[in-house]
Structures are given as C-alpha cells and as structure tokens.
Amino acid sequence: MITAENIGYKIGPKQILADVSAAFDKGKVSAILSPNGAGKSTLLKCLTGSLKPDTGSIFMDGKELQHYSLADLSRKRAVLSQANPISFPFTALEIVLMGRNPYELDQSAALNAEIAMAALDMMDAWHLRDRSFPTLSGGEQQRVQFARVASQIWEQEGAYLFLDEPTSALDLKHQHQLLDLVQSLCRQHGLAVIIVMHDLNLAYHCTDHCYFIKDGRIQDSGESRRLINAELISEIFDLPLKYAGMRFASQQA
Amino acid sequence: MSHFAKSVSLPFFLKHVKIPALLLLGLFLVVVAIVAASIGAVSIPLKDLLSGTLTDQQEAVLVSIRLPRVFLAIIVGGALAVSGAAMQGLFRNPLADPGLIGIATSAALAVAFVIVLAGPITGYLGLYAMSIAAFIGALLACFVIFRFARLTGSFSVTYMLLTGIAINALSAAGVGYLTFLSDDQQLRTLTFWTMGSLGGALWVAVIVVTSIAVPSGLLLIRNARELNVLLLGENEARYLGVDAERLKRTIVICTALCVGAAISVSGVIGFVGLVVPHLVRLTLGPDHRLLIPASALLGAALLVVADTAARTIVAPAEMPVGILTSLIGGPFFLWLLVKQYAGRFSL
Numbered sequence: 001m002i003t004a005e006n007i008g009y010k011i012g013p014k015q016i017l018a019d020v021s022a023a024f025d026k027g028k029v030s031a032i033l034s035p036n037g038a039g040k041s042t043l044l045k046c047l048t049g050s051l052k053p054d055t056g057s058i059f060m061d062g063k064e065l066q067h068y069s070l071a072d073l074s075r076k077r078a079v080l081s082q083a084n085p086i087s088f089p090f091t092a093l094e095i096v097l098m099g100r101n102p103y104e105l106d107q108s109a110a111l112n113a114e115i116a117m118a119a120l121d122m123m124d125a126w127h128l129r130d131r132s133f134p135t136l137s138g139g140e141q142q143r144v145q146f147a148r149v150a151s152q153i154w155e156q157e158g159a160y161l162f163l164d165e166p167t168s169a170l171d172l173k174h175q176h177q178l179l180d181l182v183q184s185l186c187r188q189h190g191l192a193v194i195i196v197m198h199d200l201n202l203a204y205h206c207t208d209h210c211y212f213i214k215d216g217r218i219q220d221s222g223e224s225r226r227l228i229n230a231e232l233i234s235e236i237f238d239l240p241l242k243y244a245g246m247r248f249a250s251q252q253a
Numbered sequence: 254m255s256h257f258a259k260s261v262s263l264p265f266f267l268k269h270v271k272i273p274a275l276l277l278l279g280l281f282l283v284v285v286a287i288v289a290a291s292i293g294a295v296s297i298p299l300k301d302l303l304s305g306t307l308t309d310q311q312e313a314v315l316v317s318i319r320l321p322r323v324f325l326a327i328i329v330g331g332a333l334a335v336s337g338a339a340m341q342g343l344f345r346n347p348l349a350d351p352g353l354i355g356i357a358t359s360a361a362l363a364v365a366f367v368i369v370l371a372g373p374i375t376g377y378l379g380l381y382a383m384s385i386a387a388f389i390g391a392l393l394a395c396f397v398i399f400r401f402a403r404l405t406g407s408f409s410v411t412y413m414l415l416t417g418i419a420i421n422a423l424s425a426a427g428v429g430y431l432t433f434l435s436d437d438q439q440l441r442t443l444t445f446w447t448m449g450s451l452g453g454a455l456w457v458a459v460i461v462v463t464s465i466a467v468p469s470g471l472l473l474i475r476n477a478r479e480l481n482v483l484l485l486g487e488n489e490a491r492y493l494g495v496d497a498e499r500l501k502r503t504i505v506i507c508t509a510l511c512v513g514a515a516i517s518v519s520g521v522i523g524f525v526g527l528v529v530p531h532l533v534r535l536t537l538g539p540d541h542r543l544l545i546p547a548s549a550l551l552g553a554a555l556l557v558v559a560d561t562a563a564r565t566i567v568a569p570a571e572m573p574v575g576i577l578t579s580l581i582g583g584p585f586f587l588w589l590l591v592k593q594y595a596g597r598f599s600l
Contacts, residue, residue, distance in 0.1 A: 050488050074494030084486040087347055088539040098482050101493040148485075152493065 001025055002047060002160060002192060007056030009042055016042045017053070018216045024209075026158050029186050029193040031203040031224060034213035035237050040196050041164065043213065047194065048079045048162050060160070074102040077160035078152040080145060083169065086133055092144045093129040096120050099148035119151040120144070124177065138169035146178065155189065163195045167202065175199075179206035200247065204228045212236050274537055278550035285554045286327065289561040290319045294569065317456075325454040325462065326560040326574075327553040329519045330529075332466035332511040334552020337526020338533075338545050339473050342480045343504045344413055347534070348589075350527035351512045354413055355420030356394040357523070360509075360516045361446055362424040363390030365431045368446075369439050380461040380517065388465075388513030394420050395505045449522035449575020451560050458518040465514035469507040470549060476503055477541035484539075522575045524582020525552055531589065 002024050009017040016039045024030045024047075034040045045051040047058060049065050058065040060076070068076070078099070086095070096119055100112035120126050123143045128136060133144065146166060153159035163182070167175040179202060186193045197203055203210055203224060210227055212219045214236050220227060234244035291297045295314045301307055307315065333351065340349040340356075351357045363386040371382070401416040432443055445452070473480075479500050483490045487497045515522070529552040530544060537543050556574070559581075563574040 048492065050491060070491060070496055071494045074492060077492075079489075079492045081486070081488060084489065086484055087345065088484055089534065090481075090484070090539055094481075094538075094540065095485070098485060098493065101478070101482050101495065104478065 001062075002058065002060045002194075004043075004047065004053075004058050005056050007043075007046055007053035007058065009039075009046060009051065009053050016216050017046070020056075020213075020216070020218055022211055022218060022221065024160075024192050024194050026190045026192045027186060028208040029183055029195065029206065031207040031210040032194065032196045032213060033198075033200065033203055033210055033228075033236075038213045039216040040213050044162060044164055044194070044196050048077065049073060050079075061158075071102065074152070075156060075159075076153075077162065078149040079162040080149045080164060080166050082164050083138065083141065089132040089134060091130050092125065092133055092136065092140075092147075093117065093120060095133050095144055096148045096151055099151035102152065115154045116147075116151050119147040119154065122150065122181065123147040124174070139171060139174060142166065142169045143174065143178075150185070153189075153191070158190045158192075161185070161191050161193045163193070165196055165198060167197070167199065175202065176206075182206075200228055200233060274543065275546055275550065278547055278554070282327070282550050282554040282557070285557050286323050289323050289326075289557045290315060292561055292565060293319060321456050321459050322451055322454040322560070323557060324459045325451050325518065326557045328459065328462050328466055329451065329515045329522065330525055330556025331549040331553040332462065332470065332515040333522060333525040333556070334529035334548040335466075335470045335473060335545055336508040336511040336515075337552075338530035338541070338548040339480070339504050339508045340526065341530055342484060342541055343501060343508070345484055345486075346413060347531065348527070349413065350524065351391070351508070352521060352523035353527060353586075354394075354398055354417030355424065356391045356398070356509070356512055357516055357521045358421050358424035358428075359394035360387040360390040360513050361521050362427045362431075363387055364446060364517055365428045365443055368442050369431045369435045377457055377461065380457060383517035384461060384465060384514045386513075387517040388509050391509035391512045391516075392505065394424075395509055399501075399505070445573070446516075446520035448573035449520040449578070450563075450571075450573040451519050451556075452564075452571055452573075454518075462514045462518050466511050469510040469514075470545070472503065473507050474542070474545050476500060477545050480504065480541045481539075520573075520575060522556070523579045524586065525556060525578055528582050528585050529555060531585075 004020055004022045007017060007020050008015065020043060032040045032043060042051065046053045049058075049068070052066065060068065093116060096116040097112060099119070100107070100116060103112060117126070117129070120129055123146055125140065125143045125147060128140055128144060133141065136144065149161070149163075153161060161182070166182075167178060170178060182193055182195070183206060185191055195203075195207065207224045209222070210224045211221045212227070212232065219236055220232060230241060230244040230247070233239060233247065234241045237244070287302065288299070291299045291302050293314070295311060297307065297311050297315060297319070301311070302315075337350050340351060340354075341347050343349070364383050367383050367386045397420060398413060398416045401412050404412060428443070428447060432440060435443060479490070479495045482493050482495050483497060483500060485493070490497045490500070530548045533544055533547045533551055537547055556578075559577050560574045563572045563577045566572065
C-alpha cells in the first residue's frame with residue numbers, strides 16, 4: 001500500500017497541493033481525476049518520488065519513500081509519463097529493453113530480451129519491434145512506452161504502477177485493450193495501479209477506486225461506480241448539470 | 254513464450270554484436286595512419302615504411318615530425334568525436350556539438366587568456382596549464398548552456414543553439430580583445446588557435462592529451478548504458494534507477510576534459526563532434542555502448558585523413574585543418590537540417 005499523509009506542495013506563493021491524504025491499495029486500480037491545473041500531476045510526481053513534498057510524508061509498504069534507494073524503487077514501481085519526445089532512432093525493442101535497466105546486472109541479457117519481447121507482444125506491438133521509435137505514430141509510441149514500463153515490473157508481485165494519462169493518444173480499441181490489460185495485471189500480480197486520467201467514462205468502467213482533486217485538495221473519494229455521477233462531476237468541473245447529465249445519463253441507467 | 258524464441262530474428266542479435274564493427278573501424282584507422290605517415294615533403298614509400306628500411310633522414314622525419322602529428326590527429330579526432338557523441342546524448346539532441354554550442358570557443362578563450370596574460374610557458378607544465386584552462390572554459394560553457402536549455406523544462410534545440418550563439422559571440426569578443434592586447438608573437442599563436450591546426454605537433458602534446466582524453470573516454474564508455482536510458486528523459490531515467498544528476502555531472506566533466514585537452518593542443522577544430530557520431534548512428538544505430546567507441550575510432554581516422562589533406566593539398570604551404578573540417582562540416586550540417594530534421598524540431 002502507498003499512503004500520502006497530509007502532503008503539501010508549493011511553487012512560489014502558489015499552493016499546488018494542500019493537506020492531501022490518500023491511500024492506494026494493492027490489487028486495485030485507482031484513478032486520480034480532476035480539472036486541468038488542479039494538481040493531479042504534482043500529486044503523481046510526489047507519489048512516484050520525483051518531487052519531494054514540502055510538508056507531510058509518503059509511505060510505501062510502511063517505509064518512507066525517501067528512505068528507498070533509486071535502485072530499490074526502480075524494481076518496485078514503474079511510471080508511464082506523458083509523451084516524452086525521443087529524437088534518436090532507437091528501435092521499439094531497444095526502448096522496451098531499457099525498461100529492464102534495473103535488472104541489467106543480475107539477470108541474463110537473454111532473459112531481459114525475452115521479457116521485453118513478451119511485453120511488446122502483450123501490447124499488440126510485436127510487429128513494431130524493429131521500427132525506429134521516432135517514426136512511430138503517437139498511439140504506437142504510447143503502446144511501446146507502456147510495454148517498457150510493464151517490462152520494468154515484469155512478474156514483480158505487489159509492485160506499483162503509475163500511469164499518467166496512458167490512453168491520451170490511443171484509439172478506442174487500444175484504450176479498452178490497455179485498461180483491460182492493466183486490470184488483469186493488477187489482479188494477477190497484486191499490483192497497486194494509480195492512473196491519472198481525463199476520461200470519466202473510462203474511469204467509471206475500468207477503475208475500482210477514485211480520488212477527485214480540486215484546487216489542490218481531495219474533494220471526494222470512493223468506489224468509482226458509486227462516486228462518479230452527474231452531480232459530483234457538475235460540482236468538481238464547474239459544469240452545468242445538464243452537460244454533466246448528458247455525459248453520464250447512460251451509466252446512471 | 255516459445256513463439257518468441259522462434260521469431261527472435263537474426264538481425265536483432267547481429268545488431269548487438271559490436272565487435273566486428275569496431276574491429277573494422279580499428280583496421281581502417283591503422284591503414285589510414287600508416288598511409289598518412291608515408292605522405293609528406295620527404296617521401297617515405299609505404300614499402301620502405303612497412304619493411305623498416307629507412308634512411309636516417311627518413312627515420313628522423315618519421316619519428317619526430319610525422320608520427321607525433323599522426324598520433325595527435327588520432328587522439329584529438331577521437332576526443333572530439335567522443336565528446337560530440339556524449340554531448341548529443343546529454344542534451345538529448347543530435348545537433349549538439351562542442352563547437353556549435355560554444356563550448357569549444359569558450360575553451361579557446363580560456364587558452365587565449367593563458368597565452369596573453371600568463372606569458373610563454375612551454376613543455377609539459379605549459380601544456381597542462383593550457384589544458385586545465387581550456388577544461389575550465391569548456392566546463393563553464395557547459396554549465397551555462399545546460400542551465401539555459403533547461404529553462405524551457407525540456408532541452409529545447411532553440412535554447413541550446415541560441416545560448417551557443419551568445420556564448421560564441423562573447424568568447425569571440427574576449428578573444429578579439431586579447432588579440433588587441435597581444436604582441437606579435439602572441440598574435441601568431443592566437444591566430445593558430447582560433448583556426449585549428451595540428452601543425453607543430455610534439456610528443457609532449459601527444460602524451461598530455463592522451464593522459465587526459467583516454468581516461469575520460471573510458472569513463473564515458475562505462476556510463477554508456479545509463480546514457481542510453483537518459484535519452485528517455487531525466488525523470489524516466491530516475492524511475493529506472495539511474496542517478497541522473499551524477500550521470501550528467503560525469504558526462505559534463507568528461508566531455509569538458511576531452512574538449513579542453515584537444516583544444517589546448519590543436520585549437521578549435523569544428524564539426525568533427527557533430528559529423529562523426531551522425532555517420533556512426535546512421536550505420537550502427539544510436540546505442541551509446543557502440544556509438545562512443547565507434548565514434549572515437551572513426552573520428553580519429555577522419556581527422557588523420559583531413560590533416561593529411563590539409564598539409565598536402567596546398568603544399569609546400571599548409572592549410573589549418575580546422576578550415577578544412579568546417580568546409581566539409583558546414584554543408585553537412587545544413588544538409589542535416591534540411592534533409593532529416595526539417596519540421597521535426599520545433600525551432
């Protein structure tokens with residue numbers, strides 16, 4: 001379990017996160033939902049350890065996050081960030097192999113290669129293996145990057161998987177494929193999955209738990225199926241109820 | 254997982270066999286070096302060179318003039334190409350080149366300071382002093398460019414090149430002012446430095462540069478795998494267990510040492526650091542574990558060729574080799590911009 005206890009983060013005078021407490025369980029897919037600029041990316045960065053919160057602390061499996069070494073963390077949690085351009089012609093397979101960097105010293109190159117290939121295949125991207133990464137489309141790049149992240153915690157039971165808008169460049173089929181996969185990996189290996197996402201429909205259908213963040217604070221949290229409804233969306237996103245109702249009428253039925 | 258075993262295509266593993274490519278490049282370098290040693294005002298025919306039947310005069314020319322020059326070209330070319338490859342990895346940008354982004358010129362400025370203000374110092378001490386000065390100049394420039402390039406959040410090509418222009422202009426102004434202050438002897442030395450030349454190569458210079466560039470280059474090769482991971486992005490590298498801060502520091506210091514050492518003996522020789530890693534990447538791919546050693550070998554070989562051309566095409570006079578590399582490198586850079594990268598960098 002990863003828990004945030006009263007964390008706060010400031011950039012200059014602006015309070016990005018204020019007194020945020022949250023807990024993410026293993027074996028569950030959790031969503032972090034919020035309007036733009038409400039602090040969800042900052043929260044994700046704090047949880048992954050790439051930002052240190054100004055106040056409060058974060059515990060991973062009962063141990064404070066800062067007390068983990070980079071090497072230990074790299075075997076316990078993987079992070080898929082938003083699109084990061086790569087201007088060197090690595091092949092898709094080479095990119096995925098980089099996900100095995102934490103195991104480079106104690107596992108054989110053959111095993112690492114095999115895992116990287118299996119991860120590519122799992123992402124429906126095996127045919128892209130020898131293509132140059134910068135020439136792939138946005139959606140293909142996202143799938144290859146996901147394969148890299150998956151290979152990083154391949155068969156690591158109870159690892160943490162953070163995904164920052166993992167479906168932003170994917171078509172409908174691949175969106176559902178990815179989230180189905182995330183769910184089954186989560187169940188199989190007892191992963192704690194934390195997804196920052198925009199698509200409330202997907203969040204409703206594909207996540208177990210969700211946190212709504214507004215103005216740097218947690219506004220509401222609970223089971224996705226119960227929590228995501230027209231009234232709450234209208235409130236959190238400052239959206240007139242009729243639009244919120246339009247978006248969610250179908251699920252309510 | 255059985256169907257993977259079958260479809261593990263041969264090319265995939267061939268690509269990861271780096272020994273043949275490096276052996277081939279090494280062989281090329283040896284051949285080029287031997288040919289270069291045989292060419293010059295005093296003729297040393299290849300067959301005499303290889304059989305070792307030389308007159309006293311030929312031997313003297315070979316040992317005290319030709320060989321130090323060839324070795325200096327090898328080590329300077331290798332150092333420049335390696336630092337280009339490492340810079341490009343560090344900035345995650347294939348257009349970074351020590352000359353282009355102002356690192357070389359600020360190293361030259363530091364050397365100019367030593368020449369004009371400290372007076373003549375020669376021998377090992379003088380060369381090491383100039384190497385250290387050039388290293389400090391290069392390091393400062395790296396630091397400034399790095400800070401500015403990061404202002405945009407990512408390493409944008411715009412910021413990197415614009416910062417390079419500013420640093421180049423400032424350094425040129427500094428060198429100009431020092432030129433203005435200098436006496437005749439210093440003026441000649443300065444001119445030689447800003448144009449880039451391997452003329453006047455001595456064994457001392459070879460030893461000094463080798464003692465600095467080789468350890469730095471080896472350290473870069475040791476960090477090659479992590480440098481690959483750094484190309485995913487600094488945060489991504491950290492997520493994958495790479496201490497990005499330490500890695501960046503190592504790369505900056507090693508590159509500044511290589512560039513500094515090379516420049517203190519040869520002046521600013523442009524474009525080797527840009528062109529060579531590009532050629533290697535086109536044929537062998539971007540993996541730094543292969544890219545860095547292959548760039549070292551190819552850079553060495555190409556500078557030997559360029560220097561041999563520079564001292565023969567206008568014989569008995571001699572053209573500074575920096576002019577020649579820029580003559581070839583400039584158009585290459587333009588071609589690169591137009592052909593491969595137009596529209597891809599958000600300039």
